[in-house]
Amino acid sequence: MIEKSYAKVNIFLKIAGLRGNYHELVSRFVKVYNLYDTIIFEKSKVDSFTVIGNFSCTLEKNTIYKAYLEIKRFSGVEEFFKNHIVKIEKNIPEFAGLGGGSSNAAVFLNMVNNYCNLGLNKDNLSKIGEKIGADVPFFIYDYDSANVSGIGEIVEKFDEDILDIEIFTPKIECNTGEIFKIFRESFYKEISYEDSKKLFLQSSKDILSNFDIKSANDLYEPAKSIYPSLENFANKGWFFSGSGSSFFRINNGK
Numbered sequence: 499m500i501e502k503s504y505a506k507v508n509i510f511l512k513i514a515g516l517r518g519n520y521h522e523l524v525s526r527f528v529k530v531y532n533l534y535d536t537i538i539f540e541k542s543k544v545d546s547f548t549v550i551g552n553f554s555c556t557l558e559k560n561t562i563y564k565a566y567l568e569i570k571r572f573s574g575v576e577e578f579f580k581n582h583i584v585k586i587e588k589n590i591p592e593f594a595g596l597g598g599g600s601s602n603a604a605v606f607l608n609m610v611n612n613y614c615n616l617g618l619n620k621d622n623l624s625k626i627g628e629k630i631g632a633d634v635p636f637f638i639y640d641y642d643s644a645n646v647s648g649i650g651e652i653v654e655k656f657d658e659d660i661l662d663i664e665i666f667t668p669k670i671e672c673n674t675g676e677i678f679k680i681f682r683e684s685f686y687k688e689i690s691y692e693d694s695k696k697l698f699l700q701s702s703k704d705i706l707s708n709f710d711i712k713s714a715n716d717l718y719e720p721a722k723s724i725y726p727s728l729e730n731f732a733n734k735g736w737f738f739s740g741s742g743s744s745f746f747r748i749n750n751g752k
C-alpha cells in the first residue's frame with residue numbers, strides 16, 4: 499500500500515514567545531495536496547532497519563530512522579523491520595520550509611501503528627512525533643488546515659475549503675536554526691494572545707488578503723537578511739513558507 503507524505507505551507511507564522519532555545523509560534527498549517535513524497539513498506543529480509551530513497555543525509559540523521567528508534571520499543575516493530583524495508587520516493591524539496599522530513603516521520607509512525615496493530619491513538623503518536631521535529635504533530639493528525647501553537651505540539655483542526663496552493667522553491671537552502679537565531683538577535687517581536695486568537699478565527703484566504711509577505715511570516719525578514727537573493731522571488735501575491743526558501747500563493751477563485 500503506497501502512502502502519500504504531503505508537504506505543508508505556513509499561511510502565517512508569528513512568534514509568540516520563547517521556550518529555552520526554542521521559539522513558541524502561532525501558525526496556520528495547510529496541507530499541500532499537489533506535492534508529496536510516497537512511502538511503501540516492501541517485503542524483504544534484512545539484518546537492520548533499511549530506508550531506500552534519495553536523501554541528502556545519512557541514515558542516522560533521517561527523520562524516518564529517528565521515528566523508528568522512538569517506536570521500535572513497541573511489540574512486533576523490530577521483527578517487522580527485519581522482514582520489510584522502507585522505500586521513499588522524494589518529491590518534496592529539502593530545506594524548503596515545506597516540512598518534508600517531518601511529514602515523512604509522521605506518515606511512517608502512522609503506518610507502523612497500522613501495520614503492527616499497535617493500537618496507539620493520534621495523541622499517543624503525536625507525543626512520540628514531537629521528539630523528532632516541531633512539525634511532526636501536524637502531520638500525525640493529518641488535517642487539511644490546522645491552527646498550530648506551542649512548539650508545534652498543539653494542533654487544532656481548522657475548518658475551511660481545501661486550498662489550491664501553488665509553490666515555487668528557489669535553489670536556496672535555508673538553514674532553519676540560523677534564521678531563528680537572527681530573528682532572536684535582530685528581529686525579535688511577539689504576537690499578543692488576543693491577536694493570535696483573532697488570526698486563528700479567520701480563513702486562510704482572508705488572512706492573506708490582509709497581510710503581505712513580511713507581516714504574514716516573522717521569519718521572512720531574518721531569512722532575507724541571510725539570503726538577500728530571496729527578495730528576487732518575492733513577487734506580489736506570493737508568501738513565504740516556514741523558514742523557507744519556498745514561496746506560495748493560493749489559486750482558488752483567481
Ligand SMILES: C[C@@](CO)(OP(=O)(O)O)[C@H](O)COP(=O)(O)OP(=O)(O)OC[C@H]1O[C@@H](n2ccc(N)nc2=O)[C@H](O)[C@@H]1O
Nearest residue numbers: 519520521595596597631632633649674675678740741742
Ligand atoms: C520553521 C518551521 C515552521 O513550520 O518549519 P520549516 O521551516 O522547517 O518547514 C518549524 O518550526 C521548524 O521546526 P523543526 O523542523 O523542528 O526545526 P529544525 O530544523 O529541527 O530546527 C532547527 C533549529 O531551529 C530552531 N527552532 C526550530 C523550531 C522552533 N519552533 N524554534 C526554534 O528556535 C532551533 O534552534 C532548532 O535547533
Ligand SMILES: Nc1ncnc2c1ncn2[C@@H]1O[C@H](COP(=O)(O)OP(=O)(O)O)[C@@H](O)[C@H]1O
Nearest residue numbers: 555560561592593594595596597598599600602
Ligand atoms: N526524510 C527526510 N526527508 C527530507 N529531509 C530529511 C529527511 N530526514 C532528514 N532530513 C534532513 O532534514 C533537513 C531538511 O528537512 P526538511 O523537512 O526537508 O526541510 P524543511 O522542514 O525546511 O522543509 C535536511 O538536513 C535533510 O537532510
